[in-house]
Structures are given as C-alpha cells and as structure tokens.
Amino acid sequence: MSEAANPVRVMLVDDHEMVRSGLKVFLGVYDDLELVGEASDGEEAVLLCGEVRPDVVLMDLVMPRMDGVASTRAIRAAHPNIRIIALTSFTDRKLVQSALEAGAIGYLLKNASIDELARAIRDAHVGRSTLSPEATQALIEAATAPPPPGHDLTPREREVLALLVKGLSNREIAERLTISRSTVKNHVSNILSKLGAASRTEAVARAVEHDLVT
Template sequence: MARVLLAEDHEIVRRGIRSLLESYGDWEICGEAADGPEAVRLAIQERPDVAILDYFMPKLNGLQVVRQVRKVLPQIQILMFTQHDNEDLIRDILRAGVRSFLLKTEADEHLIRAVNALSLSQPYFTARASEAMLASFISSRKPAPHLTARERQTVQFIAEGASNKKIAAELGVSVKTIETHRSTAMRKLGAKSMAELIRYAMRHKLVEP
C-alpha cells in the first residue's frame, strides 16, 4: 500500500483530493499540510511514497518544497498541481525532479491514474502537459536571472505582503539580512521599485495572481 502526503492550503480542495484517493482504496493518506514548511516537515517525518503538492502555497511554494524534500528523500515521487501550464514553471519543476504535474481542471479525470503510476515509480503526464513540455523544450527564450533560494523566498514573502520583520521571523534571520536579500534580488532583476519586484513574482508564479 503506497503512502501519500497531501499539501494544499485550501482545506476544501484537500478534502476533495483525499476523498477521491480514499475511494480508490489502495493508498494510505499519511499526512496533510496547509503550507510549504509543514509539507517539508511532514514529508521528512512520514517519508511518503508519493507527495501531492499544490504549487501555490504560503511561505514556501511547491517548487521550493520539492527542492528541500528531495535533498533528504531523493526517491520520493512527486505530483505537482498547477493552475497554469507556463513554460518557465514547467521547466523549473521538471528540473527539480517532479515526475507528474496536473492542471487542477484535470484532477477528476487524471488524478487516480497519475498517483497509480507514481506509486509504481513511473512518470505520468497528460497530453496537455506533454504539449506544454514540448513547447518548453524547444523554447529559445532567454533564461530569467538566477536568484538564490533565500532571495526567491524573500521575493515571495514580499509579494504576499509580509513586512521585513515578519519575513525575518519566518526565515530565522535578521531584518538586515532580509533587506540585503531584497536589495540583491532587485539588483539582479533590474527592478527599480517594489511594484516591479511583485510583478516579477507574479510573472514567475512565486505567488498566485
């Protein structure tokens, strides 16, 4: 019996996913998380076979969760829920080791098959996802400037409306360190204002529009 972790910040959506999986009968739901740090903690604690992650979660998004979890559990099979088949997003999550991603509109039709494939250590992609992957592969777009993991977290928190003091408390660092991360991120991105920094976060799916 495969053990499955659910990470989704909307409780009603989480209930729906759990109900759908439990109706299948062959999987154990070993944990539920409502934000990114909780997803990391539960994944390391429970060591599930499959993790189902929403991309847009508070504090850490799904991609950041994947990167942290796979450092400890490299064999974990991960399904990412997204709302957009954005080329940059697809490229990033595949590079991070995600083995399946579904648009939320596809969940009813494909979730069971996707989790079943992952429980057998097989990837699963829908036709729509495959088309988006192909477009990403052949795209010649200039890559975005590289931000460190902490810089991306800082930008995400800023876009979510958090103050420097709150970000510092969440990340366990000083306010001065957060100010440095913010300044460095703005310099790398060529952002001249906080509004431009927030637009970057939305464009690159660090936060939900």
C-alpha cells in the first residue's frame, strides 16, 4: 500500500481495553488510516474530540458513565464535521434507530472484517453511510411494523390508563382528576376500544405489556 498524503484521522471509543488494542493493530496496517486518540467512555470521547479533531470516530454504544448514543449526539452538536460510526455487539431496533437519530453515519457490528471496517471509515470520511445487514434489517422491521397498540391514545386517556394500572376505580379516578364519573366512564370505554381490550383487566395487561404507562 502506498503512503497516503492525507490519512483519515480515526479515534476509538470503547470501554473494553482489548477491543481498542485490537483495533489499534488493525489501523496500523492501513496507510490511509491514522489513529489519533482513544477514549474509554462517552464523556472522555466528547472531551477528546475537541482536542484531537478526528475525521471519523468508531463509537461503542453500551458504555459506563455516558453511553455511545449520548456521546454521538454531543459530538455531532459541537463538531458537525466529525463522522461517527457506531460499532457494537447489539442490533435491537431501538438502539439502531437512536444511534442514527443521534447522528451516526454508520452502524457496524463487532463481527465486521477489517476490510469492511476500513471501507466504512473511508466512506464515512466522504459522507457515505455504511450499515451492517443486521442494522438494515432492524430498520426495515421498524419501518414496516404496525403501529404499537395505544399509539392513538390522547394525553388524558394515557393519564386515566395510568390510574387504571394502579388499580383505581372510576370513582377514585374521577376524584383524582377532578372530573365527573361519566367522563371517566367515557375515557375508559375509549381506552378499551383503542387497545382492543374487552375488560379493564385486559386493558391494564396491554398497557403493561406494551409499556404504555411509565
């Protein structure tokens, strides 16, 4: 490989020391890639970015103190030119979505080959996105999945549902929200129909199952 004029400046963020040391070996064998910094958590990464100004960051997502999603958001806000590639073992739909929403340009799994890693870094540097097949699959599933039950509940209905989950009766809910019992009855029947539940108990079960109340 020939000596590159302007190597891509790469920073590694991972709480596992052995992962960083492996990646260091990998960066060492490509002339067009240059290691400029290492951080062991999200917070350290934000600070170090200001100092070393990398072109591309390889960012682990699950880390102590500040996780990779929050760190990505903070780095992108402060340095819009820095490209960030999420590099993780996890492919949950929510994690993929939140990493991309936070501003990551790529999402790779910790099973990528070094050629894939090198290509993704170069592409990121020129603004091109790389997603692992698993991450793409997760995004497609997210886009095609039907809306979760209860997505159409009004804020008031959510409030009533939360009190239902606590086991309150219509009378108690009316007192708590200072509304009439017939209004509560209306809300409850709307909730049941929106959740497709036959009874209060079933509505409570749906709410708990789908995390509709906090």
